[in-house]
Amino acid sequence: MCLELVDDPALAWPADGQVFDVAMGWEDKLVDLGSYATKHISCSRSPPVLKIECAAVEQHASLKSQRSQGWDSVSLGDIAQAIARRNGLKAAIATEFSKVRIEHEDQTESDMAFLTRLGRRFDAVIKVASGRLTMTGTSRGKKASGDSFTPIVLTNIMRWEYSGEQTKKYTGVRAYWWDEAAAEKRYVLVGKQGVVLELDYNKGSATEARHAAETKFREIVRKGKKFSFTIPGNPDIASERRVLARSVREGVDGEWTVKSVEHVLDSGSFVSTGNCEVDGYKETIEQSDENVD
Template identity: 30%
Template sequence: MSYPIPQWRVVLDGTDLTERIAPRLRDLTLTECRGGDADQLDLSIHDHDGKMALPKRGVRLSVALGWKATGLIDKGTFIVDEVEYSGAPDIITVRARSADLTADMRTRRERSWHNTTLGAVLNALAGEHGLTPRVADALARTKLPHLDQANESDMNLLTRLGQRFDAVATVKAGALVFAPIGAGTTATGKPLPTVTLTRRDGDQHRYSVADRDAYTGVRAYWVDKGKARRQSVLVGTDDNANRLRESYADEATARQHAHAELERVKRGIAKFDYTLAIGRADLFPEQTVKVSGFKPEIDGQRWLIAKTTHTVSGSSGFSTSLELETAA
C-alpha cells in the first residue's frame, strides 16, 4: 500500500530553501483568516548543530503546499516580523504575516469623506497602496453621506467597514477584497465551488450549538439631531433582540450595523471544527462546505469556512484544520 507524500516549498527572498531545511523541519503552520487578521506563517526548524542562521526581520517568505501526486499550490508571500531562538534542543521559530499588509497600511491617519459611496472609499484606499480593488458591486454602490477616519490606520478602517457591512474585508494577492460574507462568490462575482467532505476525510471533529446567543433580532440606536433625542431601529424581531451599545450618527448607519450583527449571530449559532487527515491546500476561507457521515443536524447544514490552518510536520505529514460556521 502506498501512502501520499506531502510536498512543500519555502523561498526566502528569491532563494529556495526547501532542500536545506527539509531534514530540519519541526513544523510549518499556515493560518488563513477571512479578514481583519493577517494570514500568518509559522516555521519551526531544528538547529541542533548550530549551522542555521537567524533570518532578518523584513525578509520575504513565499510558501507553497501540496502533495507529490497532485503538485503544489501557491499560498502567498509573507514578511518575517518575529524570530525566536530557544533550546535545548536548539530550535529556530520564524513568524511571518501576509506581505500585502504593509507598514503604510498600519499608519494612523486623520481624514473624512463626504457624500460618497463605499466603492469610492475602497477604490481610493486600494489606489493609495498600489492594490487592485475587488469590491462587490452591491456593496460598492452603497451611499456614505459621511465617514471619519480619526487617528486610525487604513487597515483598521477597512476592518471596521467590513464589520459594518458584514463583509470579507482583507488584502490578499495584491488585491483589496470587499465582498459579502457567505455570498459563495468572489468579489468579482465568480462562483466559489462547494467543497464536499465525508467523515472518512478526517480524523477529528467537534460540533457545538448553543441557544445563549440565538437572538431573534438586533436593535441599534442613532441620534436624531433635529429632534435632539435618541432613536432606534430594529432588524429582525423584538422577541429576543440584542441591543447594540453604541449610538450611530444616522438611521442608515444604525440599520447597517444591526443587519451585520444579526447575520453574525445567525452564523455563530452552530460551529463545526474538522481536521482533515490528508491536507487540502486548495481550501481557504469563504468556501461553502457540505459534509456527510455525521449526525443529521450536521449533514443537513451548509457550512462556511471561517478559518483554515494548514500544518506540515516533520513527523506526521500534512493536515488541514477547518473552522466552520453555519451558512445562510
C-alpha cells in the same frame, strides 16, 4: 500567517523582513498562498520547532501610516477603491459595498486600521495580498467579483467536533434611525419579533440602521454554533471558504464557513484542521424583515 518548521538539524533563520513565497500541497500539486515577509521568530528544543510569524508583504508603511481625513457622501466601495489607489494596489471590491452609503466618517488612523474598522461595522473582510486589496462579505462564500466559491466537500473526515447553543438568546436585532422628513424616530428589525436586542445608538438613515442591525444579528447567529474537523491535507481550505459536511450526523451536516485553518505537513502525513461557524449571512437574509413605526 504562522509557519512552524521542524528545527532538527537547526535551520538558518530568515533575515528581518525577508520576503518569501509560500505554496503548499503534496508532490507536484501545490497551491500558491501568496508572498509574505518575516515578522517574528521563536524557537524551542522540546520539541525542536522554528516558528516564523509573517505578514503579507503589501502591508507596508503607507498602509500603516497615520492619516487624518474626512469622507463625505461616498460608498464603502469608493473608500476602498481610493485607499487602494493611493497605496499602489489593485482593488477587488464586492459589488454589494458600492450600495453602502457613508454620509460622513472621520479617519484618524492608518488606512488599514480605518478599513478594518469599517469592515467590522459592515461585516466585510479586508485582505491585502499579491498587490491587490480585496473587500468581500463575511461568510458570503463569494469572490470580490460576486461569483460564488463552490463549497469544498469534506471527505474522509478523521476527527470532528460540534458545539452549539440550542436556545437562541435573541430572535432579532432592532436599530433606530431618524426620519428628517417625518420628524420622528423609526426602526428596522432584522430577525423576528420575540427576544429582540435593541442597539443603543441611532443611525442617520434606514440604510445605515439596516446595515447595523444585520451586522449584529449575523454576529449573534455565528457565535451560536461551532464545528471543527480534521481531514487528509487539502491546501484549498482557507479562511472564509465554505465547506460542506455530509453524512456526519443530523444537526452537523450542511454548509459551514471556515474561520481558521491549520495545515500540518511532515515526513509521514499531510492533514488540515479547520474551525468553522455557521453561515450568519444566509440566515440573516432568510429572516430579515423591515418594520417601521
